[in-house]
Amino acid sequence: MTCSLRCHRPPTWSALSPCALITQQPGGKMYLGKPPQQMIPAGAKKFPLVNLDNSEEYLYAVFVEDSNDTGPVTFSFGSEVVGTQSPHTWYENSGYSSFIDSGTHGLQLPEDIFNKILHHVYDRIRHHDHSCKELWGDENLTTLKDSPWKLAVSGSQVKCAMDHVHDLAINVSGTDIVVSKSSFFYEWQPCSDLYMLSWYCSYSGGTGVVFGTAFFWGKNLLFDTSDLSSPYLYDLGPAEGCQKDFGQIPGNAITLTGAPGQALGRDGTIAAVVKVGTPPQELTVQLDTGSSMFFVANKECRKINNCFYVTFFNISETNLKVLTVSQEDFQKKRKGCQEQGLIVQHAMMRQSLVHCEDRSGETLLTCNCTSSQACLHAAVEAIQMHVTPGQVCGITRKACGEPVDFLPSLSSSFQPLQAPSYKFVHPPQDQQLQVTCQHECP
Known part of the structure; x- marks a missing residue:
């Protein structure tokens, strides 16, 4: 089931300054x-x-001159140097490039x-902090060292461990890019008192750094x-409370x-309310510096599988x-998918902007x-009005999306750049998470 549409964000005279607070909310x-x-400020870095990629995606990394006179990129965890990279590796690494992406977690x-x-934190707790070692226990310490993606500890365990966690400073051309140690853990679900790691390693074994939401944590950036x-x-x-405009x-x-x-979790996102179209319609969208698009998604995406392309x-x-639907x-074979395929097929046949013919097989x-916009408008409206009727919302693969109504036909200036995307091709990890929007813990 394709549930999101992507809208172009023109790279005009744009500049923006996100200010992210250090809070659980x-x-x-x-x-x-x-x-x-x-x-x-005079002391700004x-x-x-x-x-x-030198394209309209505008995927940005901090620039390092690749020359013999340029020193390595140095990673320091507190006073300990935990790694270095050449400028060439900083860009041309295996797996992922090093870039800034508020749409990536942690x-x-x-x-x-x-x-x-991890070894530093493990060693300090096990060999230098007896009370914290007792609080963590052998099983959690072994998980921290060998299977960190499985780690889930309590708030009290996090509190003592934070004595051994430090800011990460990445020195680039003589200036430090700092990620706050306060972003190291995050609460898995609101009010759960179960904490997991927000920092993690490249799944593909790459050498890239992705500055996700942890980089934005507690900073004013421009x-x-x-x-x-x-x-x-x-x-x-x-x-500082985001008091300075x-x-x-x-x-x-x-x-x-x-x-x-x-925000720091595996499906974490920083969101904002914007207005799109003429006349304007209000949407909650993802603040994503790793893309020139923003996503608007139907709230039912949390409950369904991908059924068609x-x-x-x-x-x-x-x-x-x-335009094809396949x-x-x-x-x-997925539950409900044949029905959804027939629904979108019949809905497209009724669209006045396009002329469609039934096919057999996968298509x-x-x-x-008559135009690309006619194709895209027809697909967006057919899916929204007939397959996932009702509310459209931003960031609903997260714990709690904010519902809004958005109808392309009501905004004459709305021009989707692409067909509905496959961002939700796999159900999110928090698919069954039940959270009330006020998020008040007992």
């Missing part, structure tokens, strides 16, 4: 535009950015560096892409939200626009369109 402010130079590190950090040929990241300093036009801050304990083709030789054999139907 994700919050803060996002200030729009570039503030006057006198507003930037300034990092040049580079667009890794902090992803190279396996060797992550293991040294992403300045007003000049796309020379973008910069500023670390403006601690959040860094917006180009003061008083226009956007509130950041999220489910308690979940929507694919758009632009045949340049004939200038023909074609369903593979493995999808047809359910093929539609010819």
Whole structure:
């Protein structure tokens, strides 16, 4: 079941300053535009950015000059150096590149560096802190060392362990990129008193660093892409309650939200409310610096499997626009999928913007369109109105999405960039998580 649509975010004179609080309930402010130079603190750290794939995805990493005169990128956990990388490895690594992505949870590190950090914490608890060792027990300490992704400990265990956790400082061209130690653990579910690790190693064994939500934790940051040929990241300093307005036009801050304990978690996200279209319609969307898109998803995505694919083709030789809906054999075997395939097939046949014909086999139907927007509008409306009717919301694969209504036909300026995406092709880990939106613990 494809449940999300992707909308293009134009790379105009954009600059934004997210301020993320250090609390179990994700919050803060996002200030729009570039503030006057006198507003930037004298002690702010300034990092040049580079667009890794040199495309409209705008996937940014901190720039390091790859030359013989440039020193290595150095990783320090407290006073201990836990690893180094050459500038070349910083970019051209196996697995993932090193980039800044508020749409990724926590902090992803190279396996060797992550293991040294774990060994440090393990060693300090086991051999230097008897009371914490007794509180953790042998089983949890072994899990920390050998299977950290399985670790689940209590708040009291986290409290004593934090005496041995440090900020991670990554020195790039003489300036430290700092990830706060307070982001090391996160509460698995609101009010559960079960904590897991927010920092983790690359699943593919790569050497890349992904600066996810843990990097934003407790900071004021400024992403300045007003000049796309020379973008910069500023670390403006601690959040300090997000009281200082860094917006180009003061008083226009956007509130950041999220489910308690979940911004750092495996499905964690920082969210914001924006208005899209003409006339404007209000949406809760993911604050995602790792993409030039934002996602709007139906809340039922948490409960269903992927049942069909929507694919758009632009045949340049004939200038023909074609959209297909297909369903593979493995999808047809899933509960309810054949019914959903028939529903979207019939819904597309009734769309006035396209001319569709039934097909047999894996391709359910093929539609010819007068324009790419006609194809995409028809697919979005058919799926939303007939397959997943009702509320549309942002970030509903998280613990608690904020429902909104959004109908493309009501916003004449709405132009989806792509067909509905496959972001929810696999059910999320928190599929069955039940959380009330007020998040008040007993």
